[in-house]
Amino acid sequence: MAPASLCGVRPWLIAFVAALASWSLISLFYKSYEPRAILERLPAFSRFTAGTALPDSPDWNALFPTPDDDEFFVDSIDKWRDDNNRHMHTLMHCIASGTCGQNQTKIVILASWDFTFAIAGRLSGENIWANSIMDALDALGYTYFFAYNHHQLAERYRAFPDLVKVVLATSPLVHDCLRDPGCIKSPTNTLGVPLWKMFGFVFWEDSSMPHPLGKPWTLSPYNYTSGNTFLGYSVNRTCSLQPFIPHDKRNNQVFILAKKLSYFFSDRYEWPNIDYSQPPSSSKNVTFVAAVRNDTSASDQDRGYPDSPMLPKGIVALNDQPLPADEFFLAVASSKLLLGLGFPRLSPSPYDALCLGVPFLNPVRHYDKANPENRTAWITQHDGLKFQPEPYVYHVLKHPDLETRTQLFWDAIERAVSTPIERYMPEEMIPAAVTARVSAFVEADWRAAAAEVQAKTSIGFTL
Structure with a gap:
């Protein structure tokens, strides 16, 4: 015999799960937004629960189990599954109890591994961007679920067709869904995912698999000029x-933005002309530091590596591996400048530095020789910062004359280390600005925008 504590709950749980499984009826579940009544209006729910009262305090943990705190590991690659259960638990509870907050019954599906890797603790630029978007969704009160492939996306969407506002997905996943009749919405799959609700979540300006509806359906972390939808991110x-470490308490050092030794032997390395061990007298007390791993090997000799690759003379190695996040922040905060080498491009680290009150030296690889100050023509290591002025960002042109280029480098070093700044963040990258853009994006009438595209082109899809 079932325990007394379950007598009033188990029939309801069985009925509830059966109701959720009745996908053809799920859309009825969301035609009205009256909280408790929408559960009871499901025909399948009513049939299975005849004579059984909906409990005031359902056992949501039994329906959507999540791990105990002592079983939870933040770096688990499967954390997204537990988060999905948590979010479902919270959504169903608020609907049944009539306590849903603003935007809570509006759903966003995150169908990119950038998000699942982010909550597992990874720290690439894409993951940092994804974390910031989730922070904005949390601040706005939206419910979001993760999907790892287009099959999961189709399942998630089919459960909540009228509540899902947008889908943020990798570009390949958008195309996977588009090619799968069981995923994309069509006259024969009316509960499929509409093309206009799917957006490519792409870190770089140009996607290798462009969205069929055009640039506005590609989301970007930076305000590119190509027409992508700019969301941005915050590292705050x-x-x-x-x-914050006061300027007079810091080491007189420049932290070099690099994780790999190979950066110093690449044709993209912007400072092969610089002898860090022989600075001019104005900078002779400045120390250059780095923490890189040796990613070169004997099999890579065709890449032009020396027999025994080492950091350039004059650079002090803080570690033989990139620093853990907390040590990285401390090392940068203890410095007076973050030095870019030319790549990695568009790294979030310069924003971290600015947030810590440390300026960034941004190499300018290409520029208009007839008008060097025309920043719209610049190609820099970090184009997101190319319009930021000194004393926050120091832009050094790759002048064709080596002597001039060297002088420009050392002049910028001297200005930067001798000019203190407070914590700083460009206005478009503060949390409030990101949150405002995410809200505007989710609430935009993308269906109408897609209808306009459809009217002007021969693209065939079901709205």
């Missing part, structure tokens, strides 16, 4: 954990 959540 993490960098603000590191206390």
